Amino acid sequence: MSGARDDKRGAAIAAKVEAFVREVVAPYEHDPRRGAHGPSDALIEELRAKARAAGVLTPHILADGSHISHRETAQVLRAAGLSPLGPQAVNVAAPDEGNMYLLGKAASPEQRARFLDPLVAGQARSAFFMTEPAADGGAGSDPSMLMTTAVQDGNHWVIDGRKAFITGAEGAKVGIVMAKAEAQGEQMGATMFLVDLPDPAIRIERVLDTIDSSMPGGHAVVSIEGLRVSSDQVLGQPGEGFKLAQVRLAPARLTHCMRWLGACVRANEIATAYAVQRHAFGKPLIDHEGVGFMLAENMIELKQAELMIDWCADVLDGGSLGTTESSMTKVAVSEALMRIADRCVQVMGGTGVTGDTIVEQVFREVRAFRIYDGPTEVHKWSLAKKIKRDAAAHG
Incomplete structure (x- = not known):
């Protein structure tokens, strides 16, 4: 019976979020x-103030600090994703949502108060510093290639390296930095460090011009030089x-799927309304x-x-x-949503490639989603x- 209660609670939260987003x-x-590098912080603050007043800010985390179930989260984040601004407005966007989840699982009480609470309250943004520039031979889809170092110095660590594609680094107040730790000459392996931002030791080299534009701060290349953390x-x-990273990555892959499913539901609604209202060659589109079948295929793939x-x-x-299951889902959903968004553009013809509706933006965002949190090919x-491995084990 608990599953049924969870579904009911999740549906109730999602209904409030959907009404607010729409x-x-x-x-x-x-x-x-x-803007081209995502909505301004002033816009996000304005929307979050309205979300706070409506009782839908950070709706996936309950008053006692616990998270709703992943199944409930799916309902809520689909509703938030109905607008490209929705996840930011109600504080369930990447990378903050994944960082909140990780800190809720792994942070000490003191770390929660310092780094997690401002995120949950919607008063701060965060950035996850893991990916490194390809030109440096650093970690991308293969995190074992990590080049950034953290050397212990008494009761502190000194971090040096470069990071790339760091979402939201510009304007973030909380950072999670992944680096190879070394203490007294001993290699200790990849380690995560919590950082107050901004910090003069972390310099944004440039914010990249990317195909997507829904995340505040965009995606930055960052230099870290002599960053001292206790x-x-x-x-x-x-x-x-x-x-x-494994604690964070599988749920984060899945929440990406949830949000972008919501975006494609909305894009399909817009394309459907266009096809019903627009006439050509003596009848509605x-x-x-050719048009009706595209929308039928969208209906099927949205449900899948x-x-x-x-x-x-x-x-x-x-x-x-859920490592395997999240990889399977990331591939299946991102590829399906790309087809759905593409059909929405096609159904709407010239209007579909303009900024008159969000369909064009959803198409761009979903194209990027096929790469973010692991390209399709890496998951395959x-x-x-x-x-x-399984075949060898059973052979």
């Missing part, structure tokens, strides 16, 4: 403060960086088989994506890390390795 957030979609800012223990997300959420709620490669 009625309050959507009218901001043409606000000039939505030992009480280590998340978990030295050497636990990859272990903690919807009555032309929803079911895949719910399946993976149930796996995570069962206590599994990981799955193929598992298939080989």
Whole structure:
């Protein structure tokens, strides 16, 4: 019976979030403060103030600090994703949502008060510093190539390196930095450090011009030179960086799927309304088989994506890390949503490639989503390795 109660609670929260996003957030979609590198912090603060007043700010975390289930989160984040501004407005966007989840699982009480509470309250943004520039030979899809170093110096660590594609680094107040730790000449492995931002030792070299534009601060290349952090800012223990990354990554992959499913639901609504109202060659577009079939395919794939997300959420709620299941879901959902968004653009013709609706933006964002949190090919490669291992184990 607890699952049924959870679904009911999740549906109730999602209904409030959906009403807020459709009625309050959507009218901001043409606000000039939505820039090429994401909406301005002033716009986000304005929307979060309205979300706070409406009782929908950070809706996936309860008053006692606990998270709702992954299955409930799927309902809530789909509702938030109905506008590209929705996740930011109600404080369930990446990377903050994933960082809040990780800190809730791994941070000490003191670390929670200092780094997590401002995020939950919607008073701060965060950044996750893991990916490194390809030109440096650093970590990208393969985190074992980590080049950034952290050397122990008494009760402090000194961190040096470069990071790339760091979402929201510009304007963030909380940072999680992944680095190779070394203490007294001993290599201790990948370690996560919590950092107050801004810090003069962390310099933004440039904010990249990318295909997507929904995240405040954009995606930055960052230099870290002589960053000193105290030992009480280590998340978990030295050497636990990859272990903690796994705690974060599978749920974060899935919440990306949830949010972008919501975006594609909305894009499909807009394309459907266009096809019903627009006439060509003596009848509505919807009555032309080529158009009607595209919308039918969207209906099918939207439901398939929803079911895949719910399946993976149930796996995570069962206590599994869900590494394999989240890879399968990330591939299936991101590829399906790309096809759905593409059809929405095609159905709307010239209007679909303009900024008159959010369809064009959703198409761009979903194209980037096929790469973020692991490109499709990396996940397929990981799955193929598992298939080989399983075959050998049963051979």
